[in-house]
Amino acid sequence: MINIKIFSYLIKGMDCAGCANKIEIFCNKIKGVQKAEVDFTNALLIVHINEGSNANLKLEKGIQSIGFQLIKSESLEIKKEENKTCCHNTNKEENSLDIIEHTHNNQKFSHPFTPKNNTLFSRFKILQNNIWFPIVILCIGFVFSILIESFSEKYGMTAYIILTLLGLFPVARKAFVMAKVGYLFSVETLMTISAVGAIAIGAAEEAAAVIILFMIGETIEGYTARRARSGIQALASLLPADALRIDNNGEKKNIQIHEIIPGDLIEVKPGSRIPIDGLIHSGSSFIDESLLTGESLPTNKKVKDSVVAGSISTDGYLIIQATRQGGDNTIQRMIKMVEEAQGSKSRSMRSIEKFSRVYTPLILLIGVLVAVIPPLIFSYPWIEWIYRGLTILLIGCPCALVISTPSAISSGITAASKLGILIKNAGALELIGKVTTVAFDKTGTLTNGFLKVQTVHSFIHDENYILQIAATVEEKSTHPLAKAILAYAQDKNIKTLEATNGKTLPGIGASALVYDKEILICSPTYAKENALLSHEQILLIQKSQSEGKTVATVIQEKNAIGFISLTDELKPDAKSSLAKLKKMGVKSIILTGDHAISANAIAAGLDAEISAELLPKDKLSHIQSIAKTEKIAMVGDGINDAPAIAAADIGIAMGKGTDVAVDTAQIIIARNSIKSIVETIELSRKTMNNIKQNISISIGLKAIFLFLTIVGGTQIWMAILADTGATVIVTLNAIRLLRYKGIKNQ
Template identity: 40%
Template sequence: MRYKVAGMDCPSCATKIETALGRLPGVTDVGVSYHSQVLRLRVDETGTSRDRVEGTIRSLGFQVEDMDLIQVVAEGEAEVDAGGAAREAWWKAPKARLTGLIAVLAAAGFAISALVPALGDGALVPAALVGLWVFGRRAVALARAGSPFSIEMLMSIATLGALIIGETAEASVVVLLFSAGELLEGIAAGSARSGIQALAALVPRTALVIEGGVAREVPASRLEIGQVTLVRPGDRVPADGEVVDGESDVDESPVTGESVPVPKRVGSPVIAGGINATGALRVRVTRAAADNTIARIIHLVEEAQASKSPTARFIERFSARYTPFVILAAVLTVVVPPLGFGADWHTWIYRGLALLLIGCPCALVLSTPAAITSGIAAGARRGLLIKGGAALETIGKVRAVAFDKTGTLTLGRPRVTDLVPLSGTGRALLGLAAAVESGSSHPLARAIVERAADEGVPVRPARAQEALPGRAARAVVGGKLVEVGSPRHAIERCGAASIPADSVAALEDDGKTVVVVVADGVPIGLLALRDEPRPGALAGIAALGQLGVRAVMLTGDNARTGAAIGRALGVEVKAGLLPKDKLTEIAALKSAAPVAMVGDGINDGPALAAADVGIAMGGGTDVALETADAALLGNRVGGVAELVALSRATMTNIHQNVAVALGLKAVFLVTTVLGVTDLWLAILADTGATVLVTLNALRLLRRPGVSAGS
């Protein structure tokens, strides 16, 4: 089951719901994200009904409603949340109405007390009682649900105690400040959520569907797979799709962070939300609205924000011990001075109540997840997808980044540059190689098949096709066993004397990859292919160097080709590696310091998994979005440096937040025991610190990206 839970402003809220629901029979797998306000759980309705689940959540002071799958927001429509429900303006929310009511009662109470001095502070009792009624009921519900040390309980005890000892004005100000603090937390949390939800608004409201030679306007949310849409210059692309007619440049920077418009022609993929710049395009829809790239990004980011980082888990464990300790300190503050030293009961009860308010760990608990969620949101808005707080923390600690070559540091679109037949003709050589490679998704294989198609070389049928990872592909063509593989594989099969070493060396010195075609154990020719470095790869590697991060290229290519690419990019090279060798190199790098692996998400699965952090480059493909710990949607090598810089900025933000949360509490703890500060200032030690921590975390959303080959 999935629910939308409104009113969650901090991780403590999520913990309260998890604790309460976890105590219900038949309820398992409870997961709550305060940031996205999404609750996921499994319910055995023979043990607990849906109504009881919803009633439990409402009793804790939250609003709850069924939630469908993520819906895409159309441009210009009313602002909606992730579940598709319209979001109220903050001043219409229940918290705002409660804060307004308490503020009016408190203001009226102070005014009446000034006009009728005989009443004293009695006119302020209604304001205190309203707050005590609302927060006290919530505190009791939380205690019954397994959260006895909630801020609501501490605040209610302090308010009730203040009323009992005659500090009515203090009690009314405490409930007013607490209510206002909750309202401000909600507004700040809403600002953080809007960072990701704004992505949904990139999808236009309508689309032009071509039917029978006529374009008619339909809602973009109703587009179906297979329909063809017209995207005019200046229009936003309404859905993920493939160009079937026309040529143009499309600005995909709002989604991928790629600053330069991307040329599109027939067969090119396009992403919903991109802006068509020049020519008209006809685009065939390949994904429904609820499953397009933007919807999947929002879903993945929500899941990432719900995951807890190691620092967040540590602080939660710390706060679980911190709050009972402060409560014990408050009790001792109340009883020890009067009983042990004959001090005034009123004074020390008052100071003990203030300590209760200081004891709430909300700001401390929020310090880490607020920064983590803002960091993940900031990355997503620049085409950097990070799969959770643990990955975000680790990325900033890496001291080495290992790059795959093909499709990562290079464009992944190699071209056949040379045909060197050793027997027969070049066309026959190309035809046999294409027959073996037909059906393969490897970039080198596609290049060979494309060259054969360009030259009109017929591709003969092949059977028993087989891939030898890192070595060769082979198949039976025309009754012969034909192998297309590396020179090293050909030497192992046929002997070194059968391979023209000088020709191979000359091609490799030019930065070309050489493959040898072998038929029935006899080499019949060489094919040379070259894959150009990505634009911006040199700047991206340089940006990593400026951050103190070592860059290493791991490639299955020979040493000469690897060295040529390495010289062009200024990167250290480890060449001639089989998949298992890449794992060995990753292990060696990890032994010295944390390491990240960057690959295309297709052939680098083991290495991505073996590294401390796996980063996939895939231009928004399924593989890039679903594998590894992070993904670079724009295929920008500079995005790796941006990830490292963003992680480090996030960790700095966390340290600042923890210092603010603990520092304010330490100051107010001392001043309260000494009698310098009042109850209403004590509540600021919590609500004030919480608001400051949240606002500081929001600065990450406005943080400019790192200029690294973007």
């Protein structure tokens, strides 16, 4: 057994995927580090280090030397068997995006013209902390160099060289440190070679311009990257910072959210956000859950009803009993899920990373060949072709290419979270857009998941009497059918009667004495088997069942006096959403355990194949069979759906489903809407198209400028402008995904 320590750090100053790659490579080269992984989106570094090694100290010092700052969180000790992979530290520091303010290259620590102990500079601390301050200083220096050059070319050139070296210092230092651990082909290396080479051939003014453009581009890159990350902060803003706890003596105390423990009583005033997941202990209110569920109308909730963190008590005073730790609420789980998804890597991202490792040394080789071959073979001027070779090095910086995929994936996942779609990993976002078939469970997925009374049919008495005595018998039952009858009676303002000798009859129904008469609520099958129904009554009931309705018969003194038909209605957006899927080239199938007659009736009008009377193993077999030839997604909400969800290429769980289904799925629909399935597929396809556009932009611009450089149509400053411009364009293009608002109501 080997003891492993896992260190978790927040990284300050990491503004692009290239930075993340450098840090990861640097850490993995250090002796004693078993594995290091960088989550660029969340600015998080997780390092697995052998116990007893001082690798963490080397790592912290080394990373600071290449221009980044680490903020350390707690380490975890894990006992691990040899030759086995250790697990990740899942205890990420919550809301890391709120804790850390990202700045590019940690410039306020790196640049030599910001001395910490200088009294004059201390008066301008605000300027020193501004990421644009070093750039402004260099730009002012560049203007002065131009003025000096107008009077003396010699002194002007000297000014340009000093300015270049001043700006190049932190870049060259980072390149040197990276080279020491074997990462020779960094952007900083290419920049350093090009700037020094430009000075050597007498193009110092261009070298200075290149350094300034590089810094401007990297700073803009950092801003756009932070903009892409910022979407998740909208989730965190749904939670209040503190809560009012009521102790056993009735005294109230203001506490932080993380201090809440299960069982605590929390006061929520009208108009306030609910800070925790829990049950209503006292009071009632209309609860606005629109930001979490998408339900536009507030829901009336009373004692013992569940509420979730982030929702709003619109008009009532509530006392909520916490059912979870304060930090373990719906919003925090959503945030954690989105962070982990953004930090994961899709197949496309891994492919780009592999390509970039070959691409950068290839560009360096091309630059050398362009600089050397024409002068050697064709006797062309050395200065001119060295200049072109240096320009090619700058054109070849892989920043835009490396960031093209993660920026789009991150934006896509964030856009999905705003729509109540929680995607657990980047691979799921990539794959869901490729599915050709979506399999739906019926109950609770395509339907609302609860019964609702449709009609009350009387054989003898009026309908209100049938409903009244049925509600009286079912008053104390917890069966879904009983709840539906009671709710319907309340809507009709029908009061229950006095009943005695109430009984629940397992497998049959419920009975009680009402007005000293025995009343039985049972299934038509039981009534028919016991000869409690006439032939005409059976035909009426069968007609109702053929329409997909569930029937409860009302028997008085062994004579049928009526029946109540109930149905689990389709969700309002089910029909339009399945039609939309068909237009997108995605086939829909329905897998349900319901009776075939009921299933066909409820799904009438839906453009989908239906397979009914399926056990969980049958659903699993269907999914496995289809998955052999097609990409299939399974959508469900129950325990019986979990095996099929796990077997599908992509598992999707409705947010109000069981924990088993939610844990098994790769995508969770928090808003419980079928429309969200369509939005997930559409967003996936938009994201993949965005990635293709980004790759085309980054490679296309480089190819154009590479050709122009070889034929002598560009200068060094144009090259760096093209590279920086491509990076910014790619990032801005990815940010466009954050504007996705979903499909319009149909």
